[in-house]
Amino acid sequence: MPGNSIYPRGTTYRGVGDRVASILLDLPTRRRWWTAFLVSGALFLFLPATLVHLFIQGVGVWGVNIPVNWGLAIVNVVWWIGIGHAGTFISAMLLLLGQDWRNSLNRFAEAMTIFAVICAAMYPIIHLGRPQFFYWMLPYPTPFEVWPQFRSPLFWDVMAISTYFTVSLLFWYVGLIPDLASVRDKAKGRFWRVALGLAALGWRGSAMHWVRWRRAYVMLAALAMPLVVSVHSGVSLLFAAGPVPGWHTTIYPPYFVMGALFSGFAVVGMIAVTLRAWFKLYDLVTPRHLDLLAKFMLAIGLMTAYGYLFEALTAWTSGHQFEVDTLRDRLIGPFAPIYWGAVILNFAPIQMLWRRRWRTRPVVLFLVCLSVTVGMWLERYMLIISGLFRDYLPSSWGTYSAPWTEWLLFLGTIGFFLFAFVLFIRFLPMVAISEVKEVLFEERPAKRPAPEPAPRAAEPTNREPARDGLYGVLACYDRADDLVLAARRAVAGGFTRLDCHTPFPVDDLTEVLGLKERRLPWMVTGAGAFGLVFALGLLWYIDVMYYPTPVGGLPLEAWTAYGLPAFEFTVLLAALTAVIGMLALNRLPRLHHPLFEVEAFDRATQDGFFLVLLADDPHFDPARARDFLEGLDPAPALVREVPA
Structure with missing residues (x-):
């Protein structure tokens, strides 16, 4: 490499x-x-x-x-x-x-x-x-x-x-x-x-x-x-x-x-x-x-x-x-x-x-x-x-x-x-x-850890936890591979609600956390299909039914001429849906979040890799979560409880 x-x-x-x-x-x-x-x-x-x-x-x-x-x-x-x-x-x-x-x-x-x-x-x-x-x-x-x-x-x-x-x-x-x-x-x-x-x-x-x-x-x-x-x-x-x-x-x-x-x-x-x-x-x-x-x-x-x-x-x-x-x-x-x-x-x-x-x-x-x-x-x-x-x-x-x-x-x-x-x-x-x-x-990956079995998916939640006034327990790592290993062990350890925060996409986390996104592609496809049908229908209706204008003895409808504007409207509607759908599914904009109150969390967009055990886990216990994170090898750089 x-x-x-x-x-x-x-x-x-x-x-x-x-x-x-x-x-x-x-x-x-x-x-x-x-x-x-x-x-x-x-x-x-x-x-x-x-x-x-x-x-x-x-x-x-x-x-x-x-x-x-x-x-x-x-x-x-x-x-x-x-x-x-x-x-x-x-x-x-x-x-x-x-x-x-x-x-x-x-x-x-x-x-x-x-x-x-x-x-x-x-x-x-x-x-x-x-x-x-x-x-x-x-x-x-x-x-x-x-x-x-x-x-x-x-x-x-x-x-x-x-x-x-x-x-x-x-x-x-x-x-x-x-x-x-x-x-x-x-x-x-x-x-x-x-x-x-x-x-x-x-x-x-x-x-x-x-x-x-x-x-x-x-x-x-x-x-x-x-x-x-x-x-x-x-x-x-x-x-x-x-x-x-x-x-x-x-x-x-x-x-x-x-x-x-x-x-x-x-x-x-x-x-x-x-x-x-x-x-x-x-x-x-x-x-x-x-x-x-x-x-x-x-x-x-x-x-x-x-x-x-x-x-x-x-x-x-x-x-x-x-x-x-x-x-x-x-x-x-x-x-x-x-x-x-x-x-x-x-x-x-x-x-x-x-x-x-x-x-x-x-x-x-x-x-x-x-x-x-x-x-x-x-x-x-x-x-x-x-x-x-x-x-x-x-x-x-x-x-x-x-x-x-x-x-x-x-x-x-x-x-x-x-x-x-x-x-x-x-x-x-x-x-x-x-x-x-x-x-x-x-380009310069560290030696990746051997994958460990994940008995259950551990998808993050958008719901706000309220257990004991905590959002969850957070751990920070200096390397992405250490975070992936910690997430695998958390899943294997029975934690069902966890999330990770990184400065860039880490593909291994998608597999470890069992993350799947099927709704957004269908939303975009549906919006594009609707845009195509709507544009063709609108152009035909205006030319033939609403405002017929004969041009050079040609038929009122012009399907070949409709192709480009219909295509543009299809792409426009699909693109708008992709952006709005992504923001809506991610519940953005959201200008305040409990994690923003953690002083070290600004590293999540710099060079820090964070694992959060969320408090809305039905079996969440703050002491157990903290002991689990502190006992991991390699040890996290810090472990903090995050108030809700």
């Missing part, structure tokens, strides 16, 4: 927690943070200033015209959405594949997703011209009895982006809960303890909490993965579903998805290198993390290059004169500098990543990622503008030049992204503390 270790020797549970929590509580790089805060805040101010000018003057201050009615705003939508894809991909897909190296990158990658999606969502709302009525795009009954056009890719995008944002936010927050509790128990000031205590919802690391948390976390990952494909596929259909030359091709959905992951991985790479150097996270973001991240970039970059080649060959061999003309405009015409600039910036620097010595050099990786980020923006600009400026009618040909208002708006969204990220690293843990600790435990 040491040869495959992700983290260096000497990395400890408490060391990981201290390193990450110190950024929030002590801010060791205070001057750098304030510099970043002020610079990003200054850039962010361009956003409201430009929006005020835009709302007063109208969208006429943009450079859009006939025929280029989609300009820099839509270019930036596609670019920002693409950046937002890598966070979910890294976190969700690598979680499902059991890739532990994700644990140092997933938290800030997920934050990147959320901030990038917010930046992307701004542009379509502004582009409506009347942004205060953006909610008219949602299917809800109104006094006007006007419904969205469900066949429209614009409606598909509204559903896809809003669902993707919601599920990504839920996925991010569920992963944050144990880490918020970890920082809560380290905080000294009242502000931090109250704020983090509220955000952590009273998390205390119970074994059953961990079982349900993991179920919900994995189910959210499984739900988020198809969203990565559906969101950018939906965005691509805005272009591919139309007759515009250069857009009307079936390769756009996979081509856009690969390009999105490519640009997203590039931004994750830049963030990882920057935070690693800024906060000296060399033992958490190791050369192996950079190596694996660079390998993914290289692989996805090569797939994106194949998409470039396939798109050009498809247009060249199509026999469609306007498609060939659009390709010629890109290769040797007015858009040749942008096209070849995108090709060079995207695919020349990544060839350095074939060699490990370059993959593990932070400066090289940062420059490669920066090149790809700029190159992918040029590609989005080239794809959108070059397809519009010359269409089927030569009399309507035109040009497009983005004025300063569009550039300042773009600069403002970059400022918002950076500003939000600077606040994130200041007020929330940017590394998944509990997941890194779990990897440390799995």
Whole structure:
């Protein structure tokens, strides 16, 4: 195992927690943070200033015209959405594949997703011209009895982006809960303890909490993965579903998805290198993390290059004169500098990543990622503008030049992204503390004790014990394996009500305590099935019965068009049920618990492993429980009675 270790020797549970929590509580790089805060805040101010000018003057201050009615705003939508894809991909897909190296990158990658999606969502709302009525795009009954056009890719995008944002936010927050509790128990000031205590919802690391948390976390990952494909596929259909030359091709959905992951991985790479150097996270973001991240970039970059080649060959061999003309405009015409600039910036620097010595050099990786980020923006600009400026009618040909208002708006969204990220690293843990600790435990396990027979299941209870005014008797261990052994012996000794509290999930405890969670998966499955049936029924009823609108002589119902919005609603309802169900079954939020009164219990989120013999056991006797715990070998670090 040491040869495959992700983290260096000497990395400890408490060391990981201290390193990450110190950024929030002590801010060791205070001057750098304030510099970043002020610079990003200054850039962010361009956003409201430009929006005020835009709302007063109208969208006429943009450079859009006939025929280029989609300009820099839509270019930036596609670019920002693409950046937002890598966070979910890294976190969700690598979680499902059991890739532990994700644990140092997933938290800030997920934050990147959320901030990038917010930046992307701004542009379509502004582009409506009347942004205060953006909610008219949602299917809800109104006094006007006007419904969205469900066949429209614009409606598909509204559903896809809003669902993707919601599920990504839920996925991010569920992963944050144990880490918020970890920082809560380290905080000294009242502000931090109250704020983090509220955000952590009273998390205390119970074994059953961990079982349900993991179920919900994995189910959210499984739900988020198809969203990565559906969101950018939906965005691509805005272009591919139309007759515009250069857009009307079936390769756009996979081509856009690969390009999105490519640009997203590039931004994750830049963030990882920057935070690693800024906060000296060399033992958490190791050369192996950079190596694996660079390998993914290289692989996805090569797939994106194949998409470039396939798109050009498809247009060249199509026999469609306007498609060939659009390709010629890109290769040797007015858009040749942008096209070849995108090709060079995207695919020349990544060839350095074939060699490990370059993959593990932070400066090289940062420059490669920066090149790809700029190159992918040029590609989005080239794809959108070059397809519009010359269409089927030569009399309507035109040009497009983005004025300063569009550039300042773009600069403002970059400022918002950076500003939000600077606040994130200041007020929330940017590394998944509990997941890194779990990897440390799995990488360097102690010699496991031989299993002892467990004559009966010993599931923890949610009921409050009242015997002799006690909640139970608590024992603390310094090692997870000692806790597992003690729990086995407690079960074998006839204790039927016990619970364990740990800083990370310990799989052996699930078996020892006989913990099973069957309700949550059924709840999520039922919610998803209901969402699918409800969405399809609602769309059909509105189109056929309530508000029939003939379109192009087609049938009133459009089952193929219903697929994407119905899928999004299914995923949304299932994800909400997973989170709400997990919290409800765990009886969270609960801001006070008898265990919180035990002074040493704050180690339960740091490096302590606690066994609690609960007083609602029908045969509970405090003296017997205390004698049993004190007589165990290895002996616990402390034994305490916990008042109810």
